[in-house]
Amino acid sequence: MTLLAFETSCDETSAAVVRAGEILSSVVSSQISLHAEYGGVVPELAVREHLRNLIPVAESALQKAGLRAEQLDAVAATQGPGLPSALMVGLKAGAALAFALRKPFLGVHHHEAHLYSPWISGTPPKADFAAFEPNVSLIVSGGHTMLVHVEAELKHRVLGSTVDDAAGECFDKAGKLIGFAYPAGPEIDRLAEQGNPQAFEFPRPMITEAHDDFSFSGLKTSVRYFLRDNPRLLDDPQTVRDLCASVQAAIVDVLVKKTMRAARRLRVRCVTASGGVTCNRALRRDLTAACAREGYTVRLADKHLCTDNAAMIGVLAERKLQRTEASMDIDCEIEPGWALA
Ligand code: KG4
Ligand code: ZN
Numbered sequence: 096m097t098l099l100a101f102e103t104s105c106d107e108t109s110a111a112v113v114r115a116g117e118i119l120s121s122v123v124s125s126q127i128s129l130h131a132e133y134g135g136v137v138p139e140l141a142v143r144e145h146l147r148n149l150i151p152v153a154e155s156a157l158q159k160a161g162l163r164a165e166q167l168d169a170v171a172a173t174q175g176p177g178l179p180s181a182l183m184v185g186l187k188a189g190a191a192l193a194f195a196l197r198k199p200f201l202g203v204h205h206h207e208a209h210l211y212s213p214w215i216s217g218t219p220p221k222a223d224f225a226a227f228e229p230n231v232s233l234i235v236s237g238g239h240t241m242l243v244h245v246e247a248e249l250k251h252r253v254l255g256s257t258v259d260d261a262a263g264e265c266f267d268k269a270g271k272l273i274g275f276a277y278p279a280g281p282e283i284d285r286l287a288e289q290g291n292p293q294a295f296e297f298p299r300p301m302i303t304e305a306h307d308d309f310s311f312s313g314l315k316t317s318v319r320y321f322l323r324d325n326p327r328l329l330d331d332p333q334t335v336r337d338l339c340a341s342v343q344a345a346i347v348d349v350l351v352k353k354t355m356r357a358a359r360r361l362r363v364r365c366v367t368a369s370g371g372v373t374c375n376r377a378l379r380r381d382l383t384a385a386c387a388r389e390g391y392t393v394r395l396a397d398k399h400l401c402t403d404n405a406a407m408i409g410v411l412a413e414r415k416l417q418r419t420e421a422s423m424d425i426d427c428e429i430e431p432g433w434a435l436a
């Protein structure tokens with residue numbers, strides 16, 4: 096099956112062609128620089144960019160795969176959750192294309208697609224479902240932080256999620272207080288590499304609590320008070336690096352400890368992670384080390400598949416269509432608040 100997928104749930108316009116789990120092409124047009132001057136994603140601007148970019152991005156994905164639209168067997172798009180009008184662009188374009196081609200169309204849950212992105216690897220990238228094993232999956236992005244028990248392929252249960260800010264949001268807001276542009280996660284990661292993570296002590300919210308929920312807004316607030324009480328601290332570049340390392344350590348500590356505890360409790364032997372924050376080097380290192388210590392398999396999404404992309408949407412859609420999941424009505428609607436089951 097050759098399938099074209101669209102992803103437009105937030106600020107990335109993406110199209111990918113997938114066949115038998117292999118990513119034949121993947122094109123992502125990021126809007127980060129556009130939103131940076133506003134300090135976050137502006138929905139109206141995101142939609143305008145999706146409308147402008149979707150067709151060229153789709154044409155580029157087809158061209159890179161060496162295909163014409165008529166050669167597609169199916170079309171898929173993110174159906175939710177996400178920004179309503181942004182979702183609308185990809186979903187309606189995908190459904191219209193499927194209608195024109197008289198091919199099946201499938202709307203996909205964005206987070207469910209994240210769950211399988213760690214199974215895509217290699218050159219060219221290919222989803223290895225044969226290697227699948229039950230796992231605890233951490234999804235960490237700018238909008239979401241959740242732990243999911245993936246009991247079997249296409250069978251999952253959400254264990255917990257953030258009750259306030261997402262981990263990426265915490266990176267971004269703490270970074271903004273330090274004076275970094277949006278999104279601040281990559282800059283904190285970069286500076287933290289030369290900083291001392293034990294220089295300053297920040298709270299690790301909910302780290303010892305038995306449930307699998309997260310909370311990051313208190314950590315952000317403690318950074319705010321810390322900077323209010325130590326205003327001169329930002330004058331010294333090494334202190335800024337130490338501060339970045341210390342804030343990052345608090346976030347990563349919580350993510351790793353809670354993920355490992357859930358894995359132990361559920362007796363899985365595999366841990367996976369995806370979403371933009373999974374690009375973070377300390378998180379990758381610490382989660383890998385914790386899994387090695389306890390003899391777990393660890394699968395971290397490749398960095399280019401951590402942030403939002405249509406390749407993961409296509410991989411999941413193809414798998415579902417192969418499993419004879421009925422393709423949806425072409426007039427299916429967006430699901431902006433769609434909760435992962
Ligand atoms: O998956 P993503 O593109 O989702 C959303 O749009 O929500 O993730 C973006 C988030 C941002 O909050 C960004 O700061 C964070 O991922 N991020 C990082 C790193 N790279 C991206 N956070 C920490 N370290 C990084 N290297
Ligand atoms: Zn995402």
